[in-house]
Amino acid sequence: MAEKVRDAVIIGGNRIPFARAHSAYAKSSNQDMLTSALNGLVARYGLQGQQLGAVAAGAVLKHSKNFNLARESVLGTPLDPKTPAYDVQMACATGTEAIGSLANKIRLGQIDSAIGGGVDSISDAPIVVTDELRGILMEANRARSLGARLKALAKIRPGHLAPQAPGTGEPRTGLSMGEHMAITAHQWGITRREQDELAVASHRNLAAAYEEGFFDDLVTPFKGLTKDNNMRGDSTVEKLAKLSPVFGKDLGEEATLTAANSTPLTDGASAVLLGTEEWADEHDLPKLANFVDYEQGAVDFVGGAEGLLMAPAYAAARLLKRNNLSFADFEYFEIHEAFASTVLAQIKAWESEEFCRGKLGLDAPLGSIDRSKLNVTGSSLAAGHPFAATGGRIVATLAKLLHGKPGKLGFISVCAAGGQGITAIIEGR
Amino acid sequence: MITVTEPRRIPLPELGRLYRKAVLDAVKSKLSTTGSLKALPKQPVLADHPGITQEQAEAYRQLVHGEAFDGVHRTSLPSVLVHIAGFPVQMALMSQRNFPLPLLGMVHLSNQVHHRKPVTAGQPLQILARAENLTAHRRGTQVDIVVEVSAEGEVLYTSTSVYLGRGTYLFEKPAAAPAPREEFLPPAKTALWTLGADAGREYAAVSGDYNPIHLTGITAKALGQKRAIVHGMYSAARMLEGREPETAGHRWSIEFSAPVTLPGKVAFAAEQIDEKTQRFSGWNPRKARPHFTGELTLP
Numbered sequence: 001m002a003e004k005v006r007d008a009v010i011i012g013g014n015r016i017p018f019a020r021a022h023s024a025y026a027k028s029s030n031q032d033m034l035t036s037a038l039n040g041l042v043a044r045y046g047l048q049g050q051q052l053g054a055v056a057a058g059a060v061l062k063h064s065k066n067f068n069l070a071r072e073s074v075l076g077t078p079l080d081p082k083t084p085a086y087d088v089q090m091a092c093a094t095g096t097e098a099i100g101s102l103a104n105k106i107r108l109g110q111i112d113s114a115i116g117g118g119v120d121s122i123s124d125a126p127i128v129v130t131d132e133l134r135g136i137l138m139e140a141n142r143a144r145s146l147g148a149r150l151k152a153l154a155k156i157r158p159g160h161l162a163p164q165a166p167g168t169g170e171p172r173t174g175l176s177m178g179e180h181m182a183i184t185a186h187q188w189g190i191t192r193r194e195q196d197e198l199a200v201a202s203h204r205n206l207a208a209a210y211e212e213g214f215f216d217d218l219v220t221p222f223k224g225l226t227k228d229n230n231m232r233g234d235s236t237v238e239k240l241a242k243l244s245p246v247f248g249k250d251l252g253e254e255a256t257l258t259a260a261n262s263t264p265l266t267d268g269a270s271a272v273l274l275g276t277e278e279w280a281d282e283h284d285l286p287k288l289a290n291f292v293d294y295e296q297g298a299v300d301f302v303g304g305a306e307g308l309l310m311a312p313a314y315a316a317a318r319l320l321k322r323n324n325l326s327f328a329d330f331e332y333f334e335i336h337e338a339f340a341s342t343v344l345a346q347i348k349a350w351e352s353e354e355f356c357r358g359k360l361g362l363d364a365p366l367g368s369i370d371r372s373k374l375n376v377t378g379s380s381l382a383a384g385h386p387f388a389a390t391g392g393r394i395v396a397t398l399a400k401l402l403h404g405k406p407g408k409l410g411f412i413s414v415c416a417a418g419g420q421g422i423t424a425i426i427e428g429r
Numbered sequence: 430m431i432t433v434t435e436p437r438r439i440p441l442p443e444l445g446r447l448y449r450k451a452v453l454d455a456v457k458s459k460l461s462t463t464g465s466l467k468a469l470p471k472q473p474v475l476a477d478h479p480g481i482t483q484e485q486a487e488a489y490r491q492l493v494h495g496e497a498f499d500g501v502h503r504t505s506l507p508s509v510l511v512h513i514a515g516f517p518v519q520m521a522l523m524s525q526r527n528f529p530l531p532l533l534g535m536v537h538l539s540n541q542v543h544h545r546k547p548v549t550a551g552q553p554l555q556i557l558a559r560a561e562n563l564t565a566h567r568r569g570t571q572v573d574i575v576v577e578v579s580a581e582g583e584v585l586y587t588s589t590s591v592y593l594g595r596g597t598y599l600f601e602k603p604a605a606a607p608a609p610r611e612e613f614l615p616p617a618k619t620a621l622w623t624l625g626a627d628a629g630r631e632y633a634a635v636s637g638d639y640n641p642i643h644l645t646g647i648t649a650k651a652l653g654q655k656r657a658i659v660h661g662m663y664s665a666a667r668m669l670e671g672r673e674p675e676t677a678g679h680r681w682s683i684e685f686s687a688p689v690t691l692p693g694k695v696a697f698a699a700e701q702i703d704e705k706t707q708r709f710s711g712w713n714p715r716k717a718r719p720h721f722t723g724e725l726t727l728p
Contacts, residue, residue, distance in 0.1 A: 171494075172620075175620060187617060
């Protein structure tokens, strides 16, 4: 073990352009996309034949045949096959958790180099059989005689044969994530206009960043796509105002969540290369930023005590306290736009005296976030959100933004299904 | 002076037979004049129940997507499963010849339960049912059916189910017009139940309550509903799932408004009123029309 905690350095990242579901990547599997994202990273940083400390990645919608998704993807790259790899899964925080836990291993001296990332495909989502049919098939499988097997199979009814696609519903509430968010947005009094403005800013910032070549060393083309195909640089608040709400429709006139201020279902993959200072130097690689710390959170949403996507609001308070920091100390904020209202609800919560005192147990509000520092190169509303790939997109983007600004800090917030979330701190170098 | 009436001991009834008898009685009532009985049978009915089986508990928890009865952390059976065990005895009481209201088409208005002590799978039970408070209702006549579930002489569970014999006016119609209904303002929902066309049949398979009003559109129409409606106690089961204490001692109630037609969606809200009390409501998310309200108070 290392004598003292070492810096976990973010060396660089790579992702494939994100594609709206059932578009450019309709025929690509999770493994195809993750392998491609890893291949791009390997090529960019000359990792061919290298044995890394570990590769951790995951997918939220994962087929059971992909039980070793990360390992199988590594075996499809020019990395040394002696590189261990494992799967991580924490809903939309999968990528961030993979990267954060690898950074901890590096900091503790367990490994010197790592790749963390994630992938998701809506277009190639695992479709399974009904519980009833599975029960019958398993019973037939356990049967010892042909007669017993046939007796089991005779129980199959036409209704059992309907395929079951994964949904975005929370298993314990039956509400989709959008419905949950609509309730939280309504409770925080977040207006339609605020949400649409945030969505437009996301598209414009992403388009501008592409325009100035910001993503040239962060994105590698895949299947003919060179940019995220959900991006609408010409988006305006006026255009978005014409859309009808899609979530919280039972709120009537007060429904505010539309298809434009909610992220679309997306396919894509991302990967981030981490290492110690020495490992980066030995391999003559850049050192963009340090992955300083991260904190998970979870809230009691099942009984409605807290909003489904509000966990980062709580995790942020603990993370800031542990690192003796306030929001004023940060240069950039990357708050994952699951919905425009997710970002706005967190910001409002941190500004709220009542919330910060009552729910976070603080003496005063955590404070405001300077909007000019928020999601400056666009976020999920524009780029799309292939669940497990979002963490890698955010970490690589923020590390690049902070590169050349030693000591400057960046803040990350990612919400996740199941009432969970992660916040993280990155420091430029 | 109050005389304590000895209960009539009966074998645990079979619900299917009771429903068949109810249909016959309904036909007969068309042929003969009824409404001559204006008093409730005084004698309670008592039956031995061999105990709720593990299989039934498992079927129930699959129906409501609950946590497993693992024999360690969860052994206490849900109140609605105890209600299910006692239901045939209620039905036997209500299908007696001297019961003044016709069984078929009876509407469940509300249920109040004091679940005093845990009931576990395999525990032999005694179930006593009696009828009380036959009173006028603006749409017919209502009655309280009280059920006591005991084991070894100790009462574990008491419930009062209020039923309405719709259209059977044994007393003069209450003169006063019904109080204007308060406008229902739905609270923020905490869940959405998506009920398939087979929700009634699924609850029937677990509970044995094959009341035709819950099974298919056609049988429901014959009983005056536009479509099949879900059992009221299914809503109670979903409402309570995961909220009842393992050591029991809790009280809960549910009051039914418009029935939930199938297939359908029910918006549901659980609100914490104080440390021990939760209030529930279920409503139609499209029409904002209430289906039920309920309350749970922990000991």
